[in-house]
Amino acid sequence: NAGVTQTPKFRILKIGQSMTLQCTQDMNHNYMYWYRQDPGMGLKLIYYSVGAGITDKGEVPNGYNVSRSTTEDFPLRLELAAPSQTSVYFCASSYPTGTSGYNEQFFGPGTRLTVL
Amino acid sequence: GDSVTQMEGPVTLSEEAFLTINCTYTATGYPSLFWYVQYPGEGLQLLLKATKADDKGSNKGFEATYRKETTSFHLEKGSVQVSDSAVYFCALSPTTSGTYKYIFGTGTRLKVLA
Numbered sequence: 001n002a003g004v005t006q007t008p009k010f011r012i013l014k015i016g017q018s019m020t021l022q023c024t025q026d027m028n029h030n031y032m033y034w035y036r037q038d039p040g041m042g043l044k045l046i047y048y049s050v051g052a053g054i055t056d057k058g059e060v061p062n063g064y065n066v067s068r069s070t071t072e073d074f075p076l077r078l079e080l081a082a083p084s085q086t087s088v089y090f091c092a093s094s095y096p097t098g099t100s101g102y103n104e105q106f107f108g109p110g111t112r113l114t115v116l
Numbered sequence: 117g118d119s120v121t122q123m124e125g126p127v128t129l130s131e132e133a134f135l136t137i138n139c140t141y142t143a144t145g146y147p148s149l150f151w152y153v154q155y156p157g158e159g160l161q162l163l164l165k166a167t168k169a170d171d172k173g174s175n176k177g178f179e180a181t182y183r184k185e186t187t188s189f190h191l192e193k194g195s196v197q198v199s200d201s202a203v204y205f206c207a208l209s210p211t212t213s214g215t216y217k218y219i220f221g222t223g224t225r226l227k228v229l230a
Contacts, residue, residue: 031216042205042222043160050216058217090159094218097167102209104150105218107159 002026004108006091012114013081021076021111023091031094032074033105034058034066036087043090049074081115088112118143122206122221129196129228137191137204137224139180145211149173149182149189152205154223160205163191196228 007022025032030051035043045058049068063085065077074093078085092105123138141149148167152160164173169184178193189206206221 033218043220045217048216056216092160102148102218104148104162104165104209105160105207107152107161109159 004091004093004106006089006108006111008111009109010112012116013078014116015081015083017081018077018079019081019113021078021089021091021113023074023076023108024072025074025091025093025106026072027093027095027106028071029093029095029106030071031096032068033092033094034064034074034076035090035092036060036085037090037110038087046076046089078113083115086113086115118147118208118211118219120206120208120219120221122224125203125223125225127224127226129226131198131228131230132195133228135191135193135196135200135226137206137226139189139191139206139221141187141189141206141208141219143187143208143211147208147211149180150207150209151178151180151189151191152207152220154203154205156202163204196226198228198230201226201228 004025033048034046044060047066049055055066089111091108094105119142121140150165151163153163154160164175166173166182172181180191203223203225205223208219
């Protein structure tokens with residue numbers, strides 16, 4: 001299993017440009033998440049999805065959009081990039097246990113985005 | 117709501133010193149608890165986990181015990197190495213049906229000196 005993969009690894013955008021961060025997992029996990037991590041800080045949840053066709057906002061969704069058309073893919077779209085979106089973006093996935101609990105999240109390697 | 121409080125860093129230790137990183141939580145249900153490690157320039161990796169009270173998670177010489185009575189999940193290692201230098205995150209799973217968000221602490225940076 002490749003686990004959770006993210007592309008690209010690095011990207012520099014100009015203010016106002018758009019881009020899509022790709023995330024794919026091959027573990028057949030229901031739940032997928034997008035986080036951002038600002039320098040020296042913790043994780044902030046942007047969006048999450050509990051299955052194909054179902055997405056919901058996290059703490060900091062403004063300026064981002066997501067879609068989930070398949071179990072494997074969960075792309076994050078940035079429209080009109082702003083310097084405040086300079087961050088490292090992590091995708092993660094997880095799955096419930098059989099007894100209404102939750103297992104750990106599996107994280108991708110991240111995408112470093114700079115907006116100038 | 118649910119929350120995780122983690123000790124502030126950075127923590128600087130000499131090689132072979134004993135490590136404790138404190139983590140306490142508040143939760144309405146019965147979460148699973150996790151410690152993740154993030155090495156420089158990398159994503160988060162699961163270090164250890166515990167799924168119920170009194171469980172002890174362990175990996176690579178690190179240990180943490182799920183203490184329901186003190187709502188704590190402190191990370192310990194008896195003898196740290198330079199290669200343990202990283203940021204450590206305490207986290208708890210969703211606790212109630214219909215919620216899906218994991219709660220993370222703010223992270224504790226550990227620096228181990230040779």
